[in-house]
Amino acid sequence: MNNDTLIPYVGVVTDIRQDTPDVKTFRVVSPEGGKVFEHMPGQCAMLSVPGVGEGMFSITSSPTNKEFMEFSIKKCGCLTTWLHAMEVGQQITIRGPYGNHFPVETELKGKDLLFIAGGIGLAPLRSVINYVRDKRENYGNIQIVYGSRSKDDLVDYQEILDEWMNDDGVEVNLTIENPQEGRDGHVGFVPNYVKELNPSTNKTVLVCGPPIMIKFTLAGLKELGFTETQVYTTMELRMKCAVGKCGRCNIGNKYVCKDGPVFRFDQLDELPDEY
Amino acid sequence: MLKIAKNRLNELFAAIAEKQTLYIPVDREDGAAEYRKWENGCEMSGALNTVRSAKDFFFPQTENLVDFKMEGKNIEVIDIRKESEDFVIFGVKACDARSFTILDKVFLVDPVDSYYKTRRDHGTVVTMACTRPSETCFCGVFGIDATAPEGDAACFSDGENIFFKANTEKGQAFIDSISSMLEEGDTAKLDEVQAKTKGILEKLPLANLSTDSFGGARLKEHFNSDKWGELSEACLGCGTCTFVCPTCQCYDIKDFNTGHGIKRFRCWDSCMYSDFTKMAHGNPRLTQLERFRQRFMHKLVYFPANNEGEFGCVGCGRCLSKCPISMNIVKVMKALEVK
DSSP, X not given: OOOOTTSOEEEEEEEEEEEETTEEEEEEEOXXXXXXXXXXXXXXXXXXXXXXXXXXXXXOSOTTOOSOEEEEEEOOSXXXXXXXXXXXXXXXXXXXXXXXOOOTTTTTTXXXXXXXXXXXXXXXXXHHHHHHHHTGGGSOOEEEEEEESSGGGOTTHHHHHHTGGGSTTEEEEEEESSOOTTOOSEESOHHHHHHHHOOOTTSEEEEESOHHHHHHHHHHHHHHTOOGGGEEEEOOOOOSSXXXXXXXTEEXXXXXXXXXSEEEHHHHXXXXXXX | OEEEEGGGHHHHHHHHXXXXXXXXXXXXXXXXXXXXXXXXXXXXXOSSSOSSOGGGGTSOSEEEEEEEEEETTEEEEEOOOOOOOOEEEEEEXXXXXXXXXXXXXXXXXXXXXXXXXXXXXXXXXXXEOOSSOOTTOOGGGGTOOTTSOOSSEEEEEOSSEEEEEESSHHHHHHHHHTGGGOEEOXXXXXXXXXXXXXXXXXXXXXXXXXXXXXXXXXXXXXXXOTTHHHXXXXXXXXXXXHHHXXXXXXXXXXXXXXXXXXXXXXXXOOTXXXXXXXXXXXXXXXXXXXXXXXXXXXIIIIHHHHTTTOOSOOOOOHHHHHOXXXXXHHHHHHHHOOO
């Protein structure tokens, strides 16, 4: 019988990293070793613990990583609480990859890129950031503006310090919401920080974070002279099937799981304001 | 045209049922009609249509997708799909027959839903032309001819005889398989019956309902209409419209722990339910207005936007007769009509 996308594969969790007080990053491989499937930056996978639940998560590792996939997951509901409690060696189920991806091989190629992330919103962008870092010759300068509540809430902090900040042609601007002892970096909200940094409008922008942050960031970018056609984001809504059939993530004539999760802001303008 | 005398229908059913499982609409004890597996003694219902639509045959209300065996940290995925058997659904009306082609546009587009496709492949749809449409019928509004139903094979009754016409290869094979029981018949009386039915269809109260105001081009206009508040005000969110609807296809996937393994089920769901879009961190549709609007926008605007103008309604009228607050798609279409 032919396979069906609703029947998942088994994945083994081989590493669990406590990123922040409420975010853990899980490394997943196939029981036989290696990745369960290939993906493109921005695509997602349905992870499940049978009997607990199934949910859509962005794949935070880059496709250029040939050994494993990673998922940065915030503890938020039933399934994610269960995932946070599990130990290395635990098997879960995984199916995908689902959705479209950031246009890394088309529109983004050769461009100067500006990544703007808030909190766990870094997870989907990390896949793109590491992809373009690994294929450096195909892209222009990279600027990353990333903010969180506190220093402890910055996801992938160690990787940012050890790798991203040491790369040529990569500028990292971190910010936290409130002053914190022992840290002398920028303090303030992401949208305001972006305005302060006053990035060149020839950059293509990829933004992900809480809805309120995205809203103000987009407004700020427009003030700086950016147009909606040069700003991409990635969305999430409740999903069950992940292939545009169960009806849950339907907004207007689009399904976030299948037509998204990556949208350009001018495309979002055509949809009803319901996300 | 090949025909069989109506009083030999049971013989015919017995012959079909010898080769394949046969389902026909029968009258329940309470008088309402529903599809049942044919057994000797089953009489075909004379009702206009079944209470539930025929979508169950291809998209059942509940189905087991996959099982899991959990042992320590390990998971075994068990594909429980079995070889399907061929079956025949006899007596499907034109509206329900069209609903299958609408569901096909959801389940048979890439990635194909193999559960649905297997049943589609194994099922033969034999339709029955309507002779007594009711005042809640409005299939004609969506370009459906109740006197010439789609399906693999179509049947037509002149009161005494049932005539057969193949619409597909599968339908021809079905007619060939029963041809020894059929004979050539004169259609003069059938033509009269058909003409009379067409006359009734033209005079139905909803025959002049217009779809001109709907379709993908009017997305923002209808979404932002100020009519939704009034239309949705009394909606109980009971989901009856969704469950009797032949084209509603939203579903849920949930796991059930049997005590000796996990069974994953797919069940019908309704976008009118409050938890349909509820996530751990919030819900984009908090009010019944938004959920009500979603269902009708999907049928009248979003679905046609993605499917060459085809609407997600077949005018079967079930929601008109079943909604406890008498709200329905006809009222929505009239309220939103752009004059």
